Amino acid sequence: MLHPFKAVSLSFKKAPLEIRELISLDEVACRRFLHTLHHDLGLTDLLVLSTCNRTEIYYSAPRDQSPGIIEALGQLKGLTDVAAYFPYFDVLETYHDAVQHLFEVAMGLDAQVVGDLQISNQVKQAYQWSADEDAAGPFLHRLLHTIFFTNKRVQQETSFRDGAASTSYATLELVEELTADMANPRVLVVGLGEIGADVCRHFADSKSFTDVTLCNRTRDKAETLAAECKLPILDFENLVQGMKDADVVISSISRDTPFFTREMVEHLEVLSYKFFIDLSVPRSIEADVENVPGVLVYNIDAIQSKASAALEQRLAAVPQVRAIIAESIAGLSDWTKEMMVSPTIQKLKNALEQIRLEEMDRFQKKMSPEEARRMDEVTRSLMQKILKQPVLQLKAACKRGEADQLIDVLTDLFDLENQPNHA
DSSP states (O other): OOOOEEEEEEETTTSOHHHHHHHOOOHHHHHHHHHIIIIISOOEEEEEEEOSSEEEEEEEOSSOOHHHHHHHHHHHHTOSOGGGGGGGEEEEOSHHHHHHHHHHHHHTTTSSSTTOSHHHHHHHHHHHHHHHTTOOOHHHHHHHHHHHHHHHHHHHHOSTTOSOOSHHHHHHHHHHHHTTTOSSOEEEEEOOSHHHHHHHHHHHHOSSOSEEEEEOSSHHHHHHHHHHHTOOBOOGGGHHHHHHHOSEEEEOOOOSSOSBOHHHHHTTOOSSOEEEEEOOSSOSBOGGGGGSTTEEEEOHHHHHHHHHHHHHHHHHHHHHHHHHHHHHHHHHHHHHHHHHHHHHHHHHHHHHHHHHHHHHHHHHTTSOHHHHHHHHHHHHHHHHHHHHHHHHHHHHHHHHTOHHHHHHHHHHHHTGGGSOSOO
């Protein structure tokens, strides 16, 4: 085993949205959970990643700790019957599986929208929380910095991150194109279902828009999302005035018949241009609305066509991304193998240094200060040359996966079991 790195994962692949919402952790909860796992369960190399699509815990331990981790998570979330949620979790017990999974998550290969741009920033944030808690050991530091370097290569060398591959992000890009000539476009999002909520999150993250307003028939849902995105709310009864003020109206209202009719839009007295974007199926904007002077309507087909083209481009780049990940994991594995033999190398150095100092003590009393200085230099140099070949052989054996036998030989020859690890 290269390293006892493991993971516990709950994601959109096995858990429906209502379960993911129940388990998800905000920043405060993530930090508390890190503290619990580190101090109460004694886990190291900890990373707690929680997004709308997944809650995952990465850690190092000699044995599988997933039952204890899930129990602790249940206690944190106030769940009475934690065992009922066990089937929604995937347990990755080996170094290879856990490392491969984290790479694929961080690159966006395991995302609902392939190549998701947000996940890499979420991984960086989770890593910062781990570092703040002093729960990131040498292995996790090396792993995450390898992931960040890999992410940069993917960005620079492939088309994996190009274009808007989700409907909600494609909507943001379309609005950016439509309002490119406007100084401060006013955007109104009506209907806050899953797509509408995602659209709001993208607008909240964008620096291009500072005047975005939410409107929903159910006020509670609007208030929850408004608090998350830090965006203002328009009361549903004031919708007509909001439409008059807006340059762009985005609708994701769920109903069987169109909500926005030609008659409603005609009363807005459009003076220049007003854009309506319909993300609903069935459509929530009547087709005839486009015949109102100054009004342009874009429906879900136009948005999804934009997203599908980007998705095809990203999927074509997946083999190249996997090849880059494989190179990075190979390099990380070489480093991990060398880390396994570093205690033996240090003990060998300590053993030889002890012999050198004992011999120096025997002869130093008969030497002048200058002779002692020169003897110290000669013996140090001799020790480094003696050490060089065993160290090179150990590192080479590591890469072949044959280090154990050589470690046993050196341990017996120099009685390394009785040598300390420190210098």
